[in-house]
Amino acid sequence: MKNKYSIIIVPPDHNKPTRQIQFTLQGKKKVVSGLIAAGLLLCGLIGHDLYQSGYIHKYQDKYAYVQQLEAELERKDTEIASLNQQTEMINHNLEIISSLENKIAAVLKFSGQGDLPSTDKGSAALQSFSTAETLSDAAQMLDSKKNILQEYYNSTLTNGDKVDHTPSLLPVEGEITSPFGYRNNPFGGQSIEFHNGIDIACNYGTPVLATADGIVTYTGWDVTYGRKVDISHGFGIVTFYGHNSKLAVNIGDQIKKGQIIAYSGNSGRSTGCHLHYGAYLNGKSVDPLIFTDLNIDSNDNKEQ
Incomplete structure (x- = not known):
């Protein structure tokens, strides 16, 4: 046939019939164009792969360095x-x-x-x-x-x-109702008297603690302070505790700071249950609070 081409396929086994494929000149051009396009595409893909491989090979060291820097920053x-x-x-x-x-x-x-x-x-x-x-x-x-x-x-x-051996704590917890120094007589009248200690309000039978290490030098009855305990702490310091209901130490006892030495009460010349706490330094009566760091306000309610 004119302007047509045929391809005859003859199988090796002659027992099978031959096959014939016909296509026109225009079809031939399409086949050739397709083959050329496929070849160009294949060449482009191969070229792209070669370029990418070279690019990666060229910059892979830089990529590794950047990753190293990122890890180092982290x-x-x-x-x-x-x-x-x-x-x-x-x-x-x-x-x-x-x-x-x-x-x-x-x-x-x-x-x-x-x-x-x-x-x-x-x-x-x-x-x-x-x-x-x-x-x-x-x-x-x-x-x-x-x-x-x-x-x-x-x-x-x-x-x-x-x-x-420094009396750095108070013998009982409570309000200081009468400070050291001159005050009005708590038993009435207009007289002024010197109060050689501080009065601390507390309940009857409250444990009284030694304010520092020392040796008991007196336990017994005092006309003014009732049942009274004196402790010598050395270094010229002596403390005493008055108006107790019961004494828990004897003369000559070695005392440790914080040890119970008596129980508060209302014995002696007193207007109510409280503890009278006093101190001497080198034989001179001093405010016992000079040995502490307390800053406690007192009120006008006075007790002896």
Whole structure:
């Protein structure tokens, strides 16, 4: 046939019939164009793969370096977060140390630089707490506070016995109804009398505690103070406890701070149940509160 082409397929086995495929010239052009397009597409794909392979090979080291930097930044961020947490913890501990400094200074009766023990670097001084901005600042502050606490410790070893024998607490809890010093006579009249101690209101039978270590030097009846206990603490300090209902110690007993020595009452010259607490320093009557850090207001209700 004119303008037609045929392809005859002859099977190897002649027992099968031959096959004939016919197509026109226009069909031939389409087949050739399709084959050319497929070849071009294949070549483009191969070229793209070759280009991509070369590009990846060229920049894979840079990609690896970028990934390494990202991992390093992530690790640094973790370290910074950890350091910030450590700084917060150090500041918290510094605050606790500063609080302990003040408490130790109060016990040792340190009020300022002139009261503190000397060191090779000068005199340690009470310092107010300030927040450390960096770990370097925190390290310097910790070193400074370590030196101060070391001096406190050395002073405590030197003066520990004196601290134990200093009346630094009250014998009972309660309101101070009559302070040390001159006052109106609580038994009436217009007379003025000297009150050589403080009166502390408390319930009948309240345990009375020794305010410091010492030795009992007197137990018995006193016309003014009723059942009374005297304790010598050494260093020229003597305390006494009056108007008790019952005594719990004897002369010569070794007493520890906080030990029960009597029970409160209303014995002797008294207008009501309370404890009279007094002190002597080198034989002179003094306000017993000078040995404590208490700041307690008194009222106008007076008791003897």
